[in-house]
Amino acid sequence: MLAEIRGLNEECGVFGIWNHPNPAQLSYYGLHALQHRGQEGAGIVVSDGKHLRAVKGEGLVNDVFNEEKLKSIEGTSAIAHVRYTTAGGAGIENVQPLLFHSSTGSLSIAHNGNLVNANRLKKYLERQGSIFHSSSDTEVLAHLIKKSTHAPFSEKVKNALTLLEGAYSFLIMTKDELIVARDRHGLRPLALGKLGDAYVVASETCAFDLIGAETVRSIEPGEMLIINEEGMRSVRYQEEQTRSMCAMEYVYLARPDSDIDGINVHMARKRMGKALAKECMHIEADVVTGVPDSSISAAIGFAEETGLPYELGLIKNRYVGRTFIQPTQELRERGVKMKLSPVVQVVKGKRVVMVDDSIVRGTTSRRIVKMLKDAGAAEVHVVISSPPMTHPCYYGIDTSTAEDLIASSQSIEEIRDTIGADSLTFLSVEGMVNSIDRPYEDDNKGLCLACFTSNYPTEIFSDTILPHEKELQL
Numbered sequence: 001m002l003a004e005i006r007g008l009n010e011e012c013g014v015f016g017i018w019n020h021p022n023p024a025q026l027s028y029y030g031l032h033a034l035q036h037r038g039q040e041g042a043g044i045v046v047s048d049g050k051h052l053r054a055v056k057g058e059g060l061v062n063d064v065f066n067e068e069k070l071k072s073i074e075g076t077s078a079i080a081h082v083r084y085t086t087a088g089g090a091g092i093e094n095v096q097p098l099l100f101h102s103s104t105g106s107l108s109i110a111h112n113g114n115l116v117n118a119n120r121l122k123k124y125l126e127r128q129g130s131i132f133h134s135s136s137d138t139e140v141l142a143h144l145i146k147k148s149t150h151a152p153f154s155e156k157v158k159n160a161l162t163l164l165e166g167a168y169s170f171l172i173m174t175k176d177e178l179i180v181a182r183d184r185h186g187l188r189p190l191a192l193g194k195l196g197d198a199y200v201v202a203s204e205t206c207a208f209d210l211i212g213a214e215t216v217r218s219i220e221p222g223e224m225l226i227i228n229e230e231g232m233r234s235v236r237y238q239e240e241q242t243r244s245m246c247a248m249e250y251v252y253l254a255r256p257d258s259d260i261d262g263i264n265v266h267m268a269r270k271r272m273g274k275a276l277a278k279e280c281m282h283i284e285a286d287v288v289t290g291v292p293d294s295s296i297s298a299a300i301g302f303a304e305e306t307g308l309p310y311e312l313g314l315i316k317n318r319y320v321g322r323t324f325i326q327p328t329q330e331l332r333e334r335g336v337k338m339k340l341s342p343v344v345q346v347v348k349g350k351r352v353v354m355v356d357d358s359i360v361r362g363t364t365s366r367r368i369v370k371m372l373k374d375a376g377a378a379e380v381h382v383v384i385s386s387p388p389m390t391h392p393c394y395y396g397i398d399t400s401t402a403e404d405l406i407a408s409s410q411s412i413e414e415i416r417d418t419i420g421a422d423s424l425t426f427l428s429v430e431g432m433v434n435s436i437d438r439p440y441e442d443d444n445k446g447l448c449l450a451c452f453t454s455n456y457p458t459e460i461f462s463d464t465i466l467p468h469e470k471e472l473q474l
Helices: 023-033 067-071 118-127 139-147 153-161 206-211 247-253 265-279 296-306 329-339 363-374 412-419 429-436
Strands: 012-018 041-047 052-058 077-083 098-102 105-115 166-174 177-182 191-195 198-202 214-218 223-228 231-236 287-290 314-316 340-342 351-356 379-384 423-426
Touching (some): 012 105, 077 166, 105 139, 139 153, 296 351, 351 363
Parallel strands (some): 287 351, 379 423
Antiparallel strands (some): 012 077, 041 077, 105 166, 191 198, 314 340
C-alpha cells in the first residue's frame, strides 16, 4: 500500500557475508535487494582480520556508497544494514551497523526488529555506568555483551541475548568472528546461504538471488550461528517458543520473490487474493486492478478466482521513492500525488475492484478511490488481502499506537464511508492464515497475528517499568 501516512513503515534489513574476497561489493548488492526494507540510511562494516572499518550514511544505498568508498573498506567479511526509523530517532549516529571500539577489541552490530524491553534494560545499564551514544535499541546489546563476565566471546553474546525480549535478527561481527542470532519466536525473517566457500545471511532470500548465492535454510528461532575460520557451528541460546513469524511479512513487507521459512511470498499473496475472492463473491464488477506493487500478486489471485479481467488500472511512477518511507507528513502527502496515475481507458465507466494489502489510517485509500472515480470509474469496490489492523505493533513496524490505525476506532462500514468506496471487504484472519499455509500445527500456523487479534507473543513492557536487578545475571 502506498501509505503516505506514518504507518506500515518497514523495520530494517540485514546482510552479512563471511570469507569472501569482495565482501563490501557483495554487501552493496545485497543491500540493493533489501532496499524496500528501509530507505533512511545504509551502512557496511568490513573486517580484514585485524580491523573493522565502516562506511555509512543517511539516504538510499546509491546515495551512501560509491566505488571509492567501497574500495576503502576492503577485507574478507562484512555485515550491512538498511534502515527505517523504528526505535530511536533519525540521525547518522543511529545508522547501522553500529561500530564500537574498546581496549579489548572492536565490535559491530546490525539489527532487524525491535526490543520491547530496551528502555528498561537501558535504564539498568545506565545505573551501572554505561554511556549510550545513540538512541537505537540495538546499542543495548553491545553494552550487555561488554558487561558480561562470561568467556569466550560467543558465550558473552549468548548470555546477553537471553536478556532480550522482542523481535530481532542480529548480526554481530568482530575482526575474526561473525555471530548470527534470531529471536526465540522467529518474529523477523533471517536466512542462511552459501556462495562458494562463503557463508551469507540476509533478512530475505531475494538478496541471495541477486548475488548468485544458494539458499541453505532459515535460521531457527532461538538459534545462534558462530562463524569463524574453523567453519560454522549452530548452538541453541534459548529454547524455541511458539513460532510467531510476522504475518505482515507475507502480506506486505517482504519482496514477492523472497521465500520466508520456505514459503514463497508471491504465491502466498496470490492465495490470499483467491481466498478474498471467495469471501466477497457478492461484488458485481467489470475489472480488477491492484495497487502497485505489493498488492499485485493478490489482485492476480482475485482475478483468477472470479474470472474477471485483471488490468493495470493504476500505474506507478518508478522514479519516485516509496512515499511511506518519507520522514515527514508533508513529503508523504506530496509524494503520493506523484506516485500513482490511473489508466483512464481501463477504468472509465467500469465497476472496478481495487485490491490493496492493508489499510492503516485510510488516507491513501481515500485518495486512490477518489483518483479512480475522477478518472471515470462508475464504482470502486475496495478489497483488502488482510484483516483489519486493530492493534499496535511493537516488533518493528511503525504502528506503535492505536491512533495510527483507523480500524481501532471505526467499523468496516465507517471505514468504507471514510475512504469513499462503494463497498469494502477485508480478508478474514482464517483466510489469511490458511493462504500463507505455513507447515505448523497450531491454530495460527506459526504466525504473529497481534496487529489483528491483540494476542502478542511476548510480554509488552511499559517504558516506566524497571527490571529487578537481581533478574539480570550479567
